[in-house]
Amino acid sequence: MMYTLHTQVGRSSIAFQIQTTFLNDELTSRFRSFDASGNLEAPDIQVEVYDFYGKPFDDGPVEIQENGDEFIYIRADYKLVTTPDYSQAKMYVHDDLALKHALINLYSAWLIHRRAGLLIHSSCVVENERAWMFAGPSGAGKSTVADLSVPRPILSDEATLLLFEPDGSITIHDSPFRSEMEEACEFPSRPLAGIHFLIQSQDVRRVAIRKGDALISLLDKVFYWEHNKLETAKMIALCKQAVDGVPAYELYFQKNDTFWGVIS
Amino acid sequence: MTLLADQTLRRRENIETAELDGEWLLLNIDTHAITKVNELGGYIWSILPDYPTVSELADKVHIEYGVEMEVVLGDVQAFVEMLIEAGLLIHA
Numbered sequence: 172m173m174y175t176l177h178t179q180v181g182r183s184s185i186a187f188q189i190q191t192t193f194l195n196d197e198l199t200s201r202f203r204s205f206d207a208s209g210n211l212e213a214p215d216i217q218v219e220v221y222d223f224y225g226k227p228f229d230d231g232p233v234e235i236q237e238n239g240d241e242f243i244y245i246r247a248d249y250k251l252v253t254t255p256d257y258s259q260a261k262m263y264v265h266d267d268l269a270l271k272h273a274l275i276n277l278y279s280a281w282l283i284h285r286r287a288g289l290l291i292h293s294s295c296v297v298e299n300e301r302a303w304m305f306a307g308p309s310g311a312g313k314s315t316v317a318d319l320s321v322p323r324p325i326l327s328d329e330a331t332l333l334l335f336e337p338d339g340s341i342t343i344h345d346s347p348f349r350s351e352m353e354e355a356c357e358f359p360s361r362p363l364a365g366i367h368f369l370i371q372s373q374d375v376r377r378v379a380i381r382k383g384d385a386l387i388s389l390l391d392k393v394f395y396w397e398h399n400k401l402e403t404a405k406m407i408a409l410c411k412q413a414v415d416g417v418p419a420y421e422l423y424f425q426k427n428d429t430f431w432g433v434i435s
Numbered sequence: 436m437t438l439l440a441d442q443t444l445r446r447r448e449n450i451e452t453a454e455l456d457g458e459w460l461l462l463n464i465d466t467h468a469i470t471k472v473n474e475l476g477g478y479i480w481s482i483l484p485d486y487p488t489v490s491e492l493a494d495k496v497h498i499e500y501g502v503e504m505e506v507v508l509g510d511v512q513a514f515v516e517m518l519i520e521a522g523l524l525i526h527a
Contacts (some may be wrong), residue, residue, distance in 0.1 A: 382455035387469055390462075403464050404451050411453045 178202035181334050181344040186214035191222040197267050201347050217259045224263035235398040249273040257281035275348050279394040283406050288334035290394040295331040295343050297324040298435050302343035302361040304331055306392045307369035319428040328352040341416045365418045372423035377433040385419030438516055440490040443527040461523055470521050489515055
């Protein structure tokens, strides 16, 4: 392999072995590099990344196979082969989008397997030192919310990295999985204050919702590819833990920044 | 088909439960269906393995909640039929 990159995502360390300069450039722009020479512990996740796989993403699904002691995820533009504990993986990718999605796939599965946290399809913005999450279906305005919230610090614009801390609290960590606002956040993490589910509307208002409804809304926002009932049960339990820990709201909003008036 | 009061019932496998704010969600991992029930419904679901017939469930609810037996029996019967229809319970 041509390149090596040691990085930290949330509380976990990842070591990449990278085949090509193109992929190395992509990864080094997305992840902060750490000098791992003084670190005697093995990384949490080891990934070999190979180029020249498949064809561009065609909106097709991710197919999952269990092959002895390997899980294999296949999409038109990537193939991910991982050990069942997701600590060692090989990914074969077509382009930068494939690389990002294969990484989201692997890291999300690793978080759930370890009951450490969730990757959630949402944006997340810091206001008064606390993190506010904005989730919704495609096109609901997740990245618009992040855009309109500048100059507030942005922890994520596409995939929010939610971790359960050892003391039981929930923090949102700076997400390396971004769609447009690629700049790293000035804060490595902030405590989660609440979850908003976005609804486009003519008026701007916020309505508290019951935790059961919040759980139902959150379940299909998690980056998760179902393949194993135990992992699915863990994912559900983690979502429950998240909605148990913080309030949730429906946020009716127009595409302008007045919505912060009803939040803070 | 009317459910007989002493017919043995069993919870279907792969149903995850989540209790939040006095509501219970029963999540079927196989079908992805989610059924929301109230606190009493959640209580009945939770004791079903130990009291697997309508009459045993009704007895228990009658004792725990102090509601008249006739009312309880009808309500438990209706609730259990709903759970069967939702694919959450099966006849053992």
